[in-house]
Amino acid sequence: MRLTLRWAIALKLNPMRIVIVGGVAAGMSAASRAQRQRPDADIVVFEAGEYISYAACGLPYALGGELKEEGFGRLVIRTPEQMRGRGISVRLGHRVQGVDAQAGTVTVCGPDGAVTAEPYDRLLLATGSEPVRPPFAQTDLRGVHLLKTIPDGQALEETLRSSKRVCIIGGGYIGLEMAEILRGRGLSVVLVERAAEVASVLDGPLRAPVRAALEAGGVDVRTGVSVTGLTGQGRVTGVQTDAGLIRADTVLVAVGIRPRTELAQAAGVSLGATGAIAVNARQETGVPGIFAAGDCAESLHRVTGQPVYIPLALGANRMGRVAGVNMAGGDATFPGTLGTGIFKTFGLGVALTGLTQAQAEKAGLDAVSVDLTTTDAAGYHQDARPVHLRLTGERGTGRLLGAQMVAEEHHAAKRIDVVAALLGVGGSVQDLFESDLAYAPPFSSTWDFPLVAADRLLRQL
């Protein structure tokens, strides 16, 4: 696109002002891409916290001493100084309190308490998510922790140094990752989950090996148990449940996360049915000039085409990039999410992509699943370790719907990506079966396990 001289001068004198609320995954991705798309834009990021662009998913590994260097600093991917060097202004400790979409301004409270109005041409809400804080967790007791930010991690680290008995409330990704980390630190760990089984996002057959690994690792797993309160004065001493008291000097609450949408609502931006901010594929909200991306926004599921709220890091980064390009005048679209996820617990790799059988049925699809237990490498090779794969397809169409995996050598769970790649292009079970996957005995069987599962599934479609 060539600009006329007059336009070019106007742009130079009045550069586009892009304001981004939130400086973690989506916000900083957007800032980087907007800057690349439109180097003359005036880009300002307001971040309420002390850090930008940090890897929240790395917090368990910082607590586990599994980083290349000790401490939480290694999780910061980019500093405000680095962003400034790229022409992006980052203001830490600045909380955006309100949006006037008519006037095109945000009100910002700085670290000194001063409130100013800041103009924008394009505004990105990248306000992220926050851990769900159930009523019992709303307490001043020391030793009760959430885990979302670097300060959360630092506070938990401090507590753990004088801890012996930890109760983890919640058997999802974070609870399961942290169970391994805490046992690795020699702590006694009780894990409480309200649902009938841990890792309840998975279909039934995949949950049992996860629980077995936790128990083999010395975790006291209590499922179907609801927490009713906490005990203690000053520091927590226990967790009260509908199945008795659990003694603990540290409590980690990890019962899910919810989108932070207060600012969006104040600005008149609509939420979707999921409770997160509704956006189109360009990450535009219903209010002109206002975009949303990351853990505060919902997205379309690539299999069902329906809005979902599955806040994960890659999706947040991707949405941020799309928003950044579009805010700066480019044209990009977010392809939607498959909810591909993976985590490690007690040496197991657990992964899923697309729909589970339960999710597919709930979406009204005529789904069928096959379960395969085999090995990641050739069965005769000493490195071969068990893998469990559940593959789900659609009767009639033959379409792939999803996969779930538990791998006893955790890296093997990453092989879920073969299914994720095909789901992304609307691939069929036949496409998976015909995939020319890599084979050598230390890596796979001649017919690698996704191919074997696809072959079995084809006979049932």
Add this chain to the structure above:
Amino acid sequence: MRLTLRWAIALKLNPMRIVIVGGVAAGMSAASRAQRQRPDADIVVFEAGEYISYAACGLPYALGGELKEEGFGRLVIRTPEQMRGRGISVRLGHRVQGVDAQAGTVTVCGPDGAVTAEPYDRLLLATGSEPVRPPFAQTDLRGVHLLKTIPDGQALEETLRSSKRVCIIGGGYIGLEMAEILRGRGLSVVLVERAAEVASVLDGPLRAPVRAALEAGGVDVRTGVSVTGLTGQGRVTGVQTDAGLIRADTVLVAVGIRPRTELAQAAGVSLGATGAIAVNARQETGVPGIFAAGDCAESLHRVTGQPVYIPLALGANRMGRVAGVNMAGGDATFPGTLGTGIFKTFGLGVALTGLTQAQAEKAGLDAVSVDLTTTDAAGYHQDARPVHLRLTGERGTGRLLGAQMVAEEHHAAKRIDVVAALLGVGGSVQDLFESDLAYAPPFSSTWDFPLVAADRLLRQL
């Protein structure tokens, strides 16, 4: 399809007779599928050797003591007795000498030397491949080995027990796998390669890390060196080259394999331009009733659509299945090959799929490649190890063409499969970039390396 009673009786009295020449990957896959497709068929497999259905790719690992149980027996996947239990007659030590396509018979020489004519309704040539035996290797010297069959492996094992210095001739898959195995046995290893570098199937930038790993592992690598002869009386004592004599008490010749097509030629079956048997997607040769599958047959490359000869285990099994279904009256097609390959050498995983830049240029495609060196896990995680990825796409169309990888933690090379899966459905570089791959710090960066490479490649298409 409903059969009339008369037809059914005729079939019962005269069941279809399927004769299969060769009882390894393609042959036994065909036998199994044909039996499943048509349980009443009379299926006979003639195998010249002593074993059927063995994992030739596992031979290096048997020699390396890396099997779950010692010895070569573990590499036999199915025995003749097991096949007989499924109604498939397997005749070991039976060499098929000729085919009379007019009469529909093969002449077979049994272990006792008796020659008989055996009728067939459908004939499968699954005669496989054999190692290229250069003139210098045509010698009676003890200590000179090829490695293709279980007896080859057993003979080499015997030799290695009194060996100190091994010379490997050939720097392809087998030579590189065996170099690691032999060093692991404490032997001195010299590897001689005629080309300018080892792993010469890879583009230049990927070859250097492979050579570096070999040398770090103590292998004396001599590239650009041609072998002219062997020395010794009784047992080999050295390898003569155009760059001097290499002392060795054991020589492994691994300079490639060629299709075994003598029987096909005798039967009047045409070969393709690659020198292997020409077949259509149903694995039919040009002669009615005669099929070919596995290492003796060529196949179409899924990227170029051109015939290629890339004999690999999965493709052989797949072709065998297709032939088996079709011989028994079903309808199956072979999707072609991507040449996806992987091997391990000195802890490195080396993999490729689709076309290299060199192959793409040779095929007349407007190809462009990007090289990425990064880590398999999140950069800050202690488990993160270097990976090198080269991704190749087509200018104009945006089509993916191929990928090559070297991973310092060998399992990570299996992640080439994401590209292989997309290549199989004609996916684009954009499709790869938009793939929702699994992320958690012990497994990947937020943007896993195939996504980063796709992003970079997109900017050059």
